[in-house]
Amino acid sequence: SQQGEEDPQALSIQEGENATMNCSYKTSINNLQWYRQNSGRGLVHLILIRSNEREKHSGRLRVTLDTSKKSSSLLITASRAADTASYFCATQHIFGTGTRLKVLA
Amino acid sequence: DTEVTQTPKHLVMGMTNKKSLKCEQHMGHRAMYWYKQKAKKPPELMFVYSYEKLSINESVPSRFSPECPNSSLLNLHLHALQPEDSALYLCASSQPRTGSNQPQHFGDGTRLSIL
Numbered sequence: 001s002q003q004g005e006e007d008p009q010a011l012s013i014q015e016g017e018n019a020t021m022n023c024s025y026k027t028s029i030n031n032l033q034w035y036r037q038n039s040g041r042g043l044v045h046l047i048l049i050r051s052n053e054r055e056k057h058s059g060r061l062r063v064t065l066d067t068s069k070k071s072s073s074l075l076i077t078a079s080r081a082a083d084t085a086s087y088f089c090a091t092q093h094i095f096g097t098g099t100r101l102k103v104l105a
Numbered sequence: 106d107t108e109v110t111q112t113p114k115h116l117v118m119g120m121t122n123k124k125s126l127k128c129e130q131h132m133g134h135r136a137m138y139w140y141k142q143k144a145k146k147p148p149e150l151m152f153v154y155s156y157e158k159l160s161i162n163e164s165v166p167s168r169f170s171p172e173c174p175n176s177s178l179l180n181l182h183l184h185a186l187q188p189e190d191s192a193l194y195l196c197a198s199s200q201p202r203t204g205s206n207q208p209q210h211f212g213d214g215t216r217l218s219i220l
Contacts, residue, residue, distance in 0.1 A: 033208060042109070042195055042211030043148065088147055092206055093138070093161075095147035 004089055004096035012102045019076045021099040023089035024069075032065055034074050035095075037086045046074075046087075081105045108132055111196050111212035119220050120186060126215045128179040128196030136201035137179040138209065139171060142193040154179060155201045186219045193217075 004025040013019055025032070031050045035043040049056045049065045049072065056063045062075040076083055084103045089096040109130045118124050128137065136155045140148035153161035154173040168190075170182040179196055193216050197209040 031206065033206070035211075040213075040216075042213045043197075043209075045208040045210070048208055090206075093150045093153070095149075098145075098147050100145075 006096040010100045023072045029091045079103045109212035117218045126181040130198040134198035138197040140195040
């Protein structure tokens, strides 16, 4: 399978805590993207990190990329109940297995 | 509200029916995509259109037939589907760029149930 792997598969945290999810991929990439999907909705693009970048920030999101390990991580700081969703990494139209995040109020 | 509009939101059809899913975007994007998503799974790419021409077909069965009538519209024609085809069908669009995938804008999908 070309699919990337994400871990954890599911994560439950308290509001205000940080959430970290990891993604591993198999092929060389130009960039890697992270998406969020709320239940029953389409995916929303969060952030794109290029292969020559190691870290990128957008609001409460921090993404890292390690091309030598073919891995990326997404950190959501000061989580909110509204962050409850599934999060997917994607490379070349291929989506990772996803992390289901639940933030408890 | 999303900028990619998919209709219908829900569709129930029998295995002998013919139906079509529709997708529309007005962002000037020239790449459009169909994905299939089963419950608790990631989206799986089915087709990619670039400049209204089919550029990727991920070995999708012929009972799914895509069509791109113009740069804003994408259809997926369905015929003789199987119960395992029940899923959420997502449409997306982006700017095409050779060798580099661009951020995609997704619709909210059509939830398809095959009886």
